[in-house]
Amino acid sequence: MCEVLRCSKCVLSESFPGIKIDKHGVCNYCRDSLSLDEMNTTRDELKAKMSIAIDTNRNISEYDAIVAFSGGKDSSFTLKMLVEKHDLNCLAVTVDNGFLSDKALDNCRAITGSLGVDFMLFTPAPDFMMNMYRQSVSKDGKKLINRSALKRASAICNSCINLINNVMVKLALQHNCRIIAGGYIGGQIPSGAAVLNIDLLEREGMKKHLKDTYQNLYGKKADKFFYLRNDELKKYNPDKPLIVINPMLTLAISEEQIIDSIKKLGWVKTTDTGMNSSNCKLNDLGIALHYKEYQFHPYEAEIAEQVRYGIMDRQKALDKIKTIPQFDKLDWQMKKIGILINNE
Amino acid sequence: MKEKIKEFMESNFLFEFNDEVTEKTNLFTEGYMDSFGFIELITFLESTFDVKFQADELTGNKFGSVEAVIESLKSKGISDV
Numbered sequence: 001m002c003e004v005l006r007c008s009k010c011v012l013s014e015s016f017p018g019i020k021i022d023k024h025g026v027c028n029y030c031r032d033s034l035s036l037d038e039m040n041t042t043r044d045e046l047k048a049k050m051s052i053a054i055d056t057n058r059n060i061s062e063y064d065a066i067v068a069f070s071g072g073k074d075s076s077f078t079l080k081m082l083v084e085k086h087d088l089n090c091l092a093v094t095v096d097n098g099f100l101s102d103k104a105l106d107n108c109r110a111i112t113g114s115l116g117v118d119f120m121l122f123t124p125a126p127d128f129m130m131n132m133y134r135q136s137v138s139k140d141g142k143k144l145i146n147r148s149a150l151k152r153a154s155a156i157c158n159s160c161i162n163l164i165n166n167v168m169v170k171l172a173l174q175h176n177c178r179i180i181a182g183g184y185i186g187g188q189i190p191s192g193a194a195v196l197n198i199d200l201l202e203r204e205g206m207k208k209h210l211k212d213t214y215q216n217l218y219g220k221k222a223d224k225f226f227y228l229r230n231d232e233l234k235k236y237n238p239d240k241p242l243i244v245i246n247p248m249l250t251l252a253i254s255e256e257q258i259i260d261s262i263k264k265l266g267w268v269k270t271t272d273t274g275m276n277s278s279n280c281k282l283n284d285l286g287i288a289l290h291y292k293e294y295q296f297h298p299y300e301a302e303i304a305e306q307v308r309y310g311i312m313d314r315q316k317a318l319d320k321i322k323t324i325p326q327f328d329k330l331d332w333q334m335k336k337i338g339i340l341i342n343n344e
Numbered sequence: 345m346k347e348k349i350k351e352f353m354e355s356n357f358l359f360e361f362n363d364e365v366t367e368k369t370n371l372f373t374e375g376y377m378d379s380f381g382f383i384e385l386i387t388f389l390e391s392t393f394d395v396k397f398q399a400d401e402l403t404g405n406k407f408g409s410v411e412a413v414i415e416s417l418k419s420k421g422i423s424d425v
Binding site: 143147 | 352356359
């Protein structure tokens with residue numbers, strides 16, 4: 001593989017959307033980013049905003065928060081934080097996408113067991129999931145993946161994230177719970193997304209015109225997995241919007257520190273989920289397909305931000321994003337979702 | 345200035361303006377910009393035009409298209425767009 005030009009400060013490559021590398025080798029994302037001091041101040045402000053949001057929306061029903069919990073390191077740490085630091089009564093929900101590592105499921109049970117948290121495993125019908133992944137990389141299916149989201153994650157990951165988000169919203173409505181928590185880390189999404197108000201009426205309205213496309217590609221179950229029913233929407237009070245929190249965006253914490261912390265709860269590193277995931281055995285195929293189409297690693301944005309703020313060593317970052325999974329090692333995943341790649 | 349906004353959108357949301365995607369196109373509903381992309385757009389506008397939008401100014405789809413963005417900037421006294 002030929003060497004690509006990368007920002008000398010972070011690790012973004014010349015193929016990354018919107019990048020401009022100057023004569024000093026530094027990219028516009030680094031030049032325009034907050035200084036370390038400014039970022040620390042922002043994190044403190046977000047922490048305060050999140051605490052207020054949590055305090056305003058807790059003790060309303062049997063669960064304070066529905067937590068999107070994959071059993072991976074980041075969502076495990078998030079759950080720990082919500083329980084131990086914020087004393088929230090959480091329902092941890094794992095969506096088994098058909099590629100959940102056995103060890104990740106063990107981790108789900110270990111973490112929720114140690115924290116004394118209720119745990120729900122939801123397994124959508126495998127035929128639906130495999131078709132969803134297959135369609136996510138098809139010409140028509142790509143129309144359902146938001147273009148701006150492809151800067152941060154592969155099409156395969158995004159299709160799953162859309163489904164999981166909807167599952168979490170449905171559960172929040174069912175349980176009359178106002179807080180949904182996720183384990184996004186810095187660089188995966190903008191730091192401003194540490195606390196977000198979600199207007200469900202607006203959200204449903206915006207994707208209404210895509211309903212036919214969803215149904216054509218995904219069949220009748222598309223409604224269930226990507227939309228809310230009217231009776232579900234009736235449970236929603238627009239005066240009291242759902243709050244989505246991503247507590248890890250308020251922290252500067254390294255991968256090593258996260259793992260050290262959750263190891264004490266019985267978390268064990270997976271060995272079958274590739275270099276960038278700690279729960280999903282399909283992740284590497286998503287990376288390979290993304291790289292083939294866009295020529296940048298879908299983890300570049302988050303890894304670059306960690307390097308920029310000194311959370312990850314630059315060499316470690318380069319090792320992570322220079323290693324692109326090869327299709328010939330991903331045969332069983334491709335067969336399972338039913339795609340054929342000509343890897344030339 | 346308008347070109348700068350369009351350039352930001354094209355490079356960050358992975359599309360190109362053409363006959364189908366125009367300055368009137370709602371990038372939210374057409375699937376080019378999600379809520380996180382929206383935050384990136386606001387951050388870009390605030391730093392580029394040295395303005396600060398309040399929470400109530402961000403609701404009601406005032407930033408969905410290039411035209412809407414320009415109107416929002418004009419309402420903040422930025423006319424050189």
